[in-house]
Amino acid sequence: MEQGLGSDSNPSLGSIDKSRVLDVRPLRCLVPVLPNPPGMSSVSTPQPSPFVCVPPTGPFPPGIHPFYPFLVPNDSQPNRNPHPSGVSNLPGNRAFGNSIPAPVPLNSFRTPTPQANGGTRQSERGSEPVVLDDDGYSDSLNQSGQHVSGFSVHVTDTEDASNARKRRGRPRKSRVGIGDNNPGKSKDEHGDSFDVESLVNRFLTSYKLKQFGDVRRANGDKETVDSILLVFDLLRRRLTQLEEVKDMSPGVSRRPDLKAASLLMTKGVRTNNTKRIGHVPGVEVGDIFFFRMELCIVGLHTPSMAGIDYMNVKITVDEEPVAVSIVSSGGYDDQGDDGDVLIYSGQGGVQRRDGQMFDQKLERGNLALEKSLHRANEVRVIRGLKDIAGSTGKIYVYDGLYKIQESWTEKNNSGCNVFKYKLVRVPGQPEAFTLWKSIQQWKNGTAPRTGVILPDLTSGAETQPVSLVNDIDDEKGPPYFTYIRNLKYAKPFSTPKSFSGCQCIGGCQPGISSCPCTQRNEGYLPYSSLGVLLTYKPLIYECGATCTCPPNCRNRMSQAGPKVRLEIFKTNDRGWGLRSWDPIRAGGFICEYAGDAVDTSTLGDTGNGKEDNYIFDATRYYEHLEAVHDDSDDSTKVPFPLVISAKINGNEARFMNHSCSPNVFWKPVLRESTNESYLHVAFFAIRHIPPMQELTFDYGMVRPEQGDRGRKKCLCGSMKCRGYFYS
DNA sequence: GATACTTCAATGCG
């Protein structure tokens, strides 16, 4: 099938377009020279360049297009390349046979600690030294050891802020005040701009992103990356909620993702701003994303649409483009089913207006990939997959570093030349994309999940099975308990005045102001259509027994049970734990805490008697995980006396372990009917959670009057670990 | 420095 035209790996093919092949011809052994990487001059680490400066010498070899400014150095060049992996005999160099000296990878900035990405996913430690001030802000240190801080949001001289000024001066359709022709003005009349602007500021304060120096913008760390992604998605969800109640005026597209990113970027809130080859600090192999803009604001892949990201690297006098990352998500005819191998198509060759095809050219990203091939540089690979949960939309998986092994051109269906690049994953990295493939096989039955003790703990009670797995030792399972779907009450939590419920046909919809359930939630539905939490309110009002809407109403999210495929598994050192085969996006519903509601008036008597390790206590002190809530209703911060025991009856939530750096939080949910109302506890993802990452939440601190009962040593291993927790 | 151009998005409609 494949034409193999102009293939480096198939030089024997005769009838090919020679002129085209010429352009693809490998660059010959360029010696990397990197005295001072661009963009780093002001903040560079005081580290001498390991590279040797070799000026261009000699004539161009015959056949080499003069496009390349470099020449073949003589063979006595010293090789002080610090890169660990010896690079030689790359198939891509076959066209030049054995006379090619080993290509030397071009390093730009070294990721401060490659370990941050090479270690296990469990590690939550940051990759850069961070110093805590008195004020608690984690500022980086500059070269002379001084704190770099004092970034003022409105007036700075940073590149980002000046860009922001430029943008502000020019009217843009995408500004947040929808339909507002004077962005930044008339905030009184356009409530949205004011609300959103103050909301952003509140987020930035809460997540310590206001003190945001150039250093932190240039180089990220885990905490910074997490915070930025967190704020991005909180903003995006709130904007979604605000927009979905409005009528769609034709010609205006709803892009909360772009708006959220734009709001952050105009304030200079982004990180890993300086491009680099190799890993990006704060982003781990296996991390997942749901929007291209997320990749952009954390510096993993900066183009908002294009598939190839590259940077110009200075070699003596000239510059040379080198690829830093690619996104493979189905836009072209890539082949990546082999897991660790990816055949990536070059860019271009299609007119976006009319879809007309033509030959791809060796320019831009294609040229950068070609250079990276002959430099033997590593390229970050992000794999885009279809999001199974939401039929629309994609998931982007950071699959780590690859090396380009060879390149060639092919004819596509229209007979036009397309560049192809064969990338092979650098060994020794944590499993990422291949794990997704394994899970897919577990699901469709083509490969067994090892260590399964019980395929479905719920016995079909839930729409998704919950399996019990132990693939590390002989333990046959936790002590016996009865699976129940919901929290059980001996008596109603409270009796409301009178709540007749809604009559929404086909489920509650946004923007229906007459819906009593919408009214209870102050005008907005608390969940998106995909089951993602949109509201910041401290209490969610779901539809209850007297509502006539169907069970799949989106305001019955926690009643419907888990939508992700959960697994109870044996951990290394913390007993049994909970994790998900499916990715969970930030704000995504996971499950409720089922069990028996404990009569708190008698808790003191019974609690001392026997050990109960399956207690959920909502009366404890919990840190503000979201750190924000609408200031309109402080009154609804309910200190409700709910205690649940899941010792005898319970669901998968009873296996969720504690962590001082959790990825899950809980929120109270009220389900009301005419005469009774019941309070429940629902769990949601704090951030995007990749498959098979353990789900944990903060068990909270007991109040002083509760004593030290249940205090245990914490093994969560996070950087912020308190050292203990209360079971 | 402004402006044009390119681009493996994301959405909503028919």
Added chain:
DNA sequence: CCGCATTGAAGTAT
């Protein structure tokens, strides 16, 4: 559930 048109924003190139 798809194909299609539409609106987009960042970064690079001019």
